[in-house]
Amino acid sequence: MASPNPPSSWTTLVLDAWHEHRIAIFVSALATVALFRLYSSLRRLLYQETKSIDSLSAKPKLDAPFLSAESEKNPAAKTAVSRLDPSEVDIERISRSVKQSAPNPSAGKAKAGPKRIAGKKPQISPSRRPGKQNGRVATDIHEGDFDVQVLIFYSSLTGSTAQYAKDLKESLFSATEGPYPKLSIETPSNGLPAAPISRNFLPAQLYNLEEIELDDYFISPPKAEEDVKGVKYIYLVVTPSYETDSPVAPFLEHLQETHHDFRIDTAPLRSLAGFSVFGFGDSSEWPSSEGKFCQDAINVDKWLGKLTGGRSGSRRLFPLGMGDMNPSGEGPGADESFKEWRIHLEEAMREYAETGSLGGSPESRTAVESGDEDSELEDEDAEAEDVVDLEDISGMIPKKTSRKDDSTGTVKPAPLPIDFTTPAGKLALAAGEGQAEHRKEMVPKDGVTYSALTKQGYTIVGSHSGVKICRWTKSALRGRGSCYKFSFYGIRSHLCMETTPSLSCSNKCVFCWRHGTNPVGTTWRWKVDAPDVIFRGVVEGHYRKIKMLKGVPGVRADRFAEAFRIRHCALSLVGEPIFYPYINEFLALLHGSKISSFLVCNAQHPAQLRALGPVTQLYVSIDASNRDSLKRIDRPLHRDFWERFQECMDIIREKRDVQRTVFRLTLVKGFNVEDEVQGYADLVERALPNFVEVKGVTYCGTSTAADAGLTMGNVPFYEEVADFVVRLDKELTRRGLEYGIAAEHAHSCCILIASKRFHVNGKWHTLIDYEKFFKLLEEGREFSPVEYIGEANPEWALFGNGGFNPEDERVYRKGKGPKAVAAGGACGAGEEESGGCG
Numbered sequence: 104m105a106s107p108n109p110p111s112s113w114t115t116l117v118l119d120a121w122h123e124h125r126i127a128i129f130v131s132a133l134a135t136v137a138l139f140r141l142y143s144s145l146r147r148l149l150y151q152e153t154k155s156i157d158s159l160s161a162k163p164k165l166d167a168p169f170l171s172a173e174s175e176k177n178p179a180a181k182t183a184v185s186r187l188d189p190s191e192v193d194i195e196r197i198s199r200s201v202k203q204s205a206p207n208p209s210a211g212k213a214k215a216g217p218k219r220i221a222g223k224k225p226q227i228s229p230s231r232r233p234g235k236q237n238g239r240v241a242t243d244i245h246e247g248d249f250d251v252q253v254l255i256f257y258s259s260l261t262g263s264t265a266q267y268a269k270d271l272k273e274s275l276f277s278a279t280e281g282p283y284p285k286l287s288i289e290t291p292s293n294g295l296p297a298a299p300i301s302r303n304f305l306p307a308q309l310y311n312l313e314e315i316e317l318d319d320y321f322i323s324p325p326k327a328e329e330d331v332k333g334v335k336y337i338y339l340v341v342t343p344s345y346e347t348d349s350p351v352a353p354f355l356e357h358l359q360e361t362h363h364d365f366r367i368d369t370a371p372l373r374s375l376a377g378f379s380v381f382g383f384g385d386s387s388e389w390p391s392s393e394g395k396f397c398q399d400a401i402n403v404d405k406w407l408g409k410l411t412g413g414r415s416g417s418r419r420l421f422p423l424g425m426g427d428m429n430p431s432g433e434g435p436g437a438d439e440s441f442k443e444w445r446i447h448l449e450e451a452m453r454e455y456a457e458t459g460s461l462g463g464s465p466e467s468r469t470a471v472e473s474g475d476e477d478s479e480l481e482d483e484d485a486e487a488e489d490v491v492d493l494e495d496i497s498g499m500i501p502k503k504t505s506r507k508d509d510s511t512g513t514v515k516p517a518p519l520p521i522d523f524t525t526p527a528g529k530l531a532l533a534a535g536e537g538q539a540e541h542r543k544e545m546v547p548k549d550g551v552t553y554s555a556l557t558k559q560g561y562t563i564v565g566s567h568s569g570v571k572i573c574r575w576t577k578s579a580l581r582g583r584g585s586c587y588k589f590s591f592y593g594i595r596s597h598l599c600m601e602t603t604p605s606l607s608c609s610n611k612c613v614f615c616w617r618h619g620t621n622p623v624g625t626t627w628r629w630k631v632d633a634p635d636v637i638f639r640g641v642v643e644g645h646y647r648k649i650k651m652l653k654g655v656p657g658v659r660a661d662r663f664a665e666a667f668r669i670r671h672c673a674l675s676l677v678g679e680p681i682f683y684p685y686i687n688e689f690l691a692l693l694h695g696s697k698i699s700s701f702l703v704c705n706a707q708h709p710a711q712l713r714a715l716g717p718v719t720q721l722y723v724s725i726d727a728s729n730r731d732s733l734k735r736i737d738r739p740l741h742r743d744f745w746e747r748f749q750e751c752m753d754i755i756r757e758k759r760d761v762q763r764t765v766f767r768l769t770l771v772k773g774f775n776v777e778d779e780v781q782g783y784a785d786l787v788e789r790a791l792p793n794f795v796e797v798k799g800v801t802y803c804g805t806s807t808a809a810d811a812g813l814t815m816g817n818v819p820f821y822e823e824v825a826d827f828v829v830r831l832d833k834e835l836t837r838r839g840l841e842y843g844i845a846a847e848h849a850h851s852c853c854i855l856i857a858s859k860r861f862h863v864n865g866k867w868h869t870l871i872d873y874e875k876f877f878k879l880l881e882e883g884r885e886f887s888p889v890e891y892i893g894e895a896n897p898e899w900a901l902f903g904n905g906g907f908n909p910e911d912e913r914v915y916r917k918g919k920g921p922k923a924v925a926a927g928g929a930c931g932a933g934e935e936e937s938g939g940c941g
């Protein structure tokens with residue numbers, strides 16, 4: 104029988120041996136692992152150093168082996184290895200690069216292994232390395248691993264450009280190295296040897312400009328969401344040109360407006376890796392000599408240049424290409440030009456992927472053939488400088504009382520400046536026939552102000568009026584919501600026209616969106632256009648712009664049709680509408696056409712305010728509650744601005760029973776919010792307006808704002824606006840004033856406090872019965888604002904419910920989510936379409 108004890112004695116033996124030698128076993132195991140890891144690292148580094156040195160002398164080589172025999176033989180490489188200090192080895196970085204340079208199984212067209220390009224390395228001067236330069240983050244050199252995503256955008260009316268764009272997607276890189284190269288590049292990093300960097304081209308994506316949301320791509324590049332981190336975008340735009348209406352027109356308009364949008368950085372696409380444009384046209388019918396050949400492509404190229412940084416750093420990867428569909432003589436045909444452009448473009452893209460840089464200086468990438476961005480920018484600078492503060496220069500102009508007419512030798516009286524502070528009756532006389540010829544135009548067609556305003560999307564009517572389609576009108580046309588005036592007063596934005604009969608103003612407010620481009624002054628000294636000319640002009644201008652929106656994706660047919668019947672007019676835009684001597688006549692024309700009038704004035708012109716006839720709703724901008732603040736924010740030209748302001752408060756009180764009077768408060772954090780609740784309550788108590796609209800300032804990145812020290816930090820969060828409104832409401836109640844918080848529109852950061860006159864049968868009634876208003880006007884008697892009260896406010900518009908009409912579709916820009924507002928997004932910064940009129 105076998106002993107029952109052997110297993111137990113074996114176990115004892117093993118255990119004893121383990122206890123005796125376990126420390127030695129541990130130490131040797133650890134040493135073995137450490138040695139193995141050190142060996143692996145050294146092997147890899149030896150390869151790096153060898154390649155690096157090799158590349159300095161050798162010409163580029165493809166598919167180098169991991170450690171070539173050549174480098175083994177190279178004595179320089181060996182010396183380099185002996186210099187390596189293992190303590191400086193970044194093991195984590197090495198293993199990451201190895202992982203990233205592994206073939207991507209999802210990339211079906213990838214070759215068996217990553218292609219290695221050894222050789223010419225970009226020597227990036229320290230001054231061009233990414234980092235802060237002149238206070239701005241330089242983005243023109245991209246380092247490390249990244250993928251390059253090419254997006255091809257095209258527009259086409261009769262289909263030929265669409266076909267070229269599709270071909271481009273298919274043929275990109277295929278002729279030279281198979282679809283979409285995958286590069287593994289040796290790049291020095293801080294003077295230390297480093298692992299290969301992997302930069303892959305992802306298959307290009309093709310987009311028809313008519314079918315995409317332009318804001319998603321052309322206000323900012325696609326957002327780096329979780330799944331697309333480390334992707335650099337290259338935009339290629341292929342477009343025909345059309346002298347007539349075409350899908351290119353709204354695209355161009357979008358680019359131009361984005362550049363001039365006061366709420367958006369002027370170069371919001373500067374983080375693109377690069378862009379290039381190709382245009383198709385017909386030179387025999389639309390010749391270059393007349394500036395017509397490929398003019399749409401020229402403009403697209405120009406705007407993309409500006410949007411990606413302009414003179415100081417445009418991201419133009421390769422110059423504009425042009426293809427002639429109908430070449431005369433020996434000129435190349437469209438196919439040939441397109442192919443040539445593609446081949447050069449591929450080279451430029453490849454170089455970008457290899458070096459992380461577009462090469463050359465930003466200046467060298469400036470478009471010569473597409474309208475010099477430099478001169479455009481210089482124009483803009485000049486425009487800003489051309490805005491002359493009339494009061495500033497008045498002392499410099501010699502006072503002339505008469506002038507000689509050279510043609511007749513007769514002496515004519517010098518033009519008398521019309522004192523804007525005189526009542527309307529006198530203005531009308533002074534603006535009569537005999538005077539007109541002596542006066543200058545406020546915004547002459549050949550002046551820089553005219554071109555500055557038209558670039559910003561204004562249609563200039565006559566010589567001093569303007570009309571512009573606001574973003575909300577576009578939003579409503581696409582069923583994406585109206586501005587706050589729908590929640591508060593029932594105005595549908597696609598039925599609203601925004602205009603001003605006077606582009607001139609007597610303030611220079613820090614947050615004004617006019618970019619310092621409109622004239623300022625305290626007296627009307629210009630030629631005066633007749634009210635009916637202005638009325639016809641602004642209506643035509645508005646409809647023309649609406650017509651251009653036909654091709655914008657998402658525009659709803661029913662709303663598009665409705666938009667050709669203007670129902671409301673917001674007299675705000677830029678300038679001061681009551682500056683216009685015939686404002687009452689102009690208002691009468693609006694009302695006669697059953698167009699309601701919302702007029703905003705700046706509380707600086709008491710005489711005109713007093714003389715103003717009926718308007719559907721009368722606003723005064725209350726930008727501060729005390730003299731010092733008002734001076735700092737509005738920067739008024741009138742020396743007695745505070746006295747004028749206070750007089751206007753009294754006029755508003757006088758009018759409260761015959762007009763719907765509104766205080767418009769614009770909150771600017773750090774300027775007029777913190778300690779001013781008491782001051783605002785004093786003003787409300789003095790003027791007793793029917794409504795107080797409180798709105799967070801919208802960020803306007805102009806130099807005017809920057810000079811005044813205004814930054815995004817001055818834009819309040821919606822919660823801060825709401826908090827201010829609650830405090831103001833409490834203070835009004837404490838003083839025994841009958842007000843309450845009636846409605847809100849969180850989307851545009853705006854909240855409405857209303858007099859309890861509009862709280863009827865336990866419900867807020869701030870909406871307007873417009874038909875009733877026109878009827879009351881026709882009766883010709885004085886009437887009270889409560890006589891044209893509309894229906895009760897809908898539940899969704901009440902304070903606390905957000906104010907977004909549930910019938911509309913709420914759309915967030917890519918990368919922005921509902922959280923932007925729910926979490927208290929900053930006014931004018933969170934969602935799209937956050938701006939609104941005066």
Ligand SMILES: Cc1cc2nc3c(=O)[nH]c(=O)nc-3n(C[C@H](O)[C@H](O)[C@H](O)COP(=O)(O)O)c2cc1C
Binds near residue numbers: 343346384395398
């Ligand atoms: C009504 C019309 C207007 C045109 N206007 C221009 C023009 O201003 N400049 C130009 O270079 N080509 C002009 N062309 C030529 C087109 O741009 C050219 O035929 C282009 O290839 C059309 O592209 P598509 O088929 O993609 O729409 C025009 C063509 C038409 C039919």
Ligand code: SF4
Binds near residue numbers: 594595596
């Ligand atoms: S923002 Fe002004 S112009 Fe635009 S729809 Fe609203 S009221 Fe009209």
